[in-house]
Amino acid sequence: MIWRSVAELRQAVAAWHRDGLRVALVPTMGALHEGHLALVRRGFALADRVIASVFVNPTQFGPTEDFSAYPRREAEDSAMLAEVGAHGLYMPTADEMYPAGFSTTITVGGVSEGLCGAARPGHFAGVATVVAKLLLQARPDVALFGQKDYQQLQVIRRMVRDLDLGVQIEGVPTVREADGLAMSSRNAYLTPSERAIAPGLYRTLTAMAGRLSAGAAADEQEAWGREQLQSSGFSAVDYLELRDADSLQRLDRLDRPGRLLVAARLGRARLIDNVAVVTK
Ligand code: AMP
Numbered sequence: 001m002i003w004r005s006v007a008e009l010r011q012a013v014a015a016w017h018r019d020g021l022r023v024a025l026v027p028t029m030g031a032l033h034e035g036h037l038a039l040v041r042r043g044f045a046l047a048d049r050v051i052a053s054v055f056v057n058p059t060q061f062g063p064t065e066d067f068s069a070y071p072r073r074e075a076e077d078s079a080m081l082a083e084v085g086a087h088g089l090y091m092p093t094a095d096e097m098y099p100a101g102f103s104t105t106i107t108v109g110g111v112s113e114g115l116c117g118a119a120r121p122g123h124f125a126g127v128a129t130v131v132a133k134l135l136l137q138a139r140p141d142v143a144l145f146g147q148k149d150y151q152q153l154q155v156i157r158r159m160v161r162d163l164d165l166g167v168q169i170e171g172v173p174t175v176r177e178a179d180g181l182a183m184s185s186r187n188a189y190l191t192p193s194e195r196a197i198a199p200g201l202y203r204t205l206t207a208m209a210g211r212l213s214a215g216a217a218a219d220e221q222e223a224w225g226r227e228q229l230q231s232s233g234f235s236a237v238d239y240l241e242l243r244d245a246d247s248l249q250r251l252d253r254l255d256r257p258g259r260l261l262v263a264a265r266l267g268r269a270r271l272i273d274n275v276a277v278v279t280k
Pocket of ligand 1: 173176
């Protein structure tokens with residue numbers, strides 16, 4: 001079942017709710033891969049009906065970013081969702097999402113600042129606004145997001161609490177290729193030689209996480225990791241930082257559960273990844 005309008009989506013979800021069924025929503029930008037499907041599969045464990053949305057949201061892309069190049073594969077996406085048993089797909093048009101005169105933006109403070117918030121001004125306001133709209137359009141009982149976009153997950157958790165949106169937010173662990181590279185629609189931008197370099201991102205994070213867990217200083221480890229990435233072929237490291245796992249405040253040393261987050265450029269792609277850093 002494909003819905004293009006808010007009215008059709010609302011009607012379907014309302015009918016399920018009248019029957020006492022729990023509904024899960026998996027928001028995506030399409031070009032689906034196993035990472036997205038893991039969210040759908042986890043949805044089956046938490047709800048009776050699982051729907052996905054595919055919407056390449058223009059407002060979360062900066063003026064020099066890849067909005068027009070972003071892969072769009074509607075037919076494949078809808079076939080993959082049908083195959084895993086998703087109960088519906090919401091694919092609104094840009095006009096349905098942002099009708100003429102649209103003027104509201106949701107800005108989440110604190111967790112939006114720094115990391116991708118610094119490297120991509122306006123990005124999280126675009127994400128928060130479209131996710132709030134999707135949650136209010138679909139009114140699911142639970143919505144699922146990947147830990148792969150860890151800062152985004154924390155921004156959404158904060159927004160849902162602050163605005164009393166009344167939906168359970170479920171974070172799903174990152175699905176990786178066999179060599180450790182986090183699955184991403186943007187991996188399609190990598191040439192074969194860049195693809196061979198890309199797993200270095202996760203390798204560097206895991207090596208650093210072990211030493212940070214053992215008490216190493218964050219700034220020393222961050223300098224080591226940057227050097228490691230740049231010498232292996234990444235052209236720039238936007239950030240590589242140890243943060244508090246919940247508040248995303250900077251940590252100098254691990255004294256509570258942490259998260260190590262990175263964004264680095266490789267050819268045309270900007271890759272992000274993160275790992276948990278656990279206290280011993
Ligand atoms: P996107 O289509 O990239 O906006 O991603 C849609 C959702 O899928 C977001 O909640 C992402 O965090 C999640 N996601 C993307 N890649 C992965 C992955 N490799 N593992 C787990 N979740 C992912």
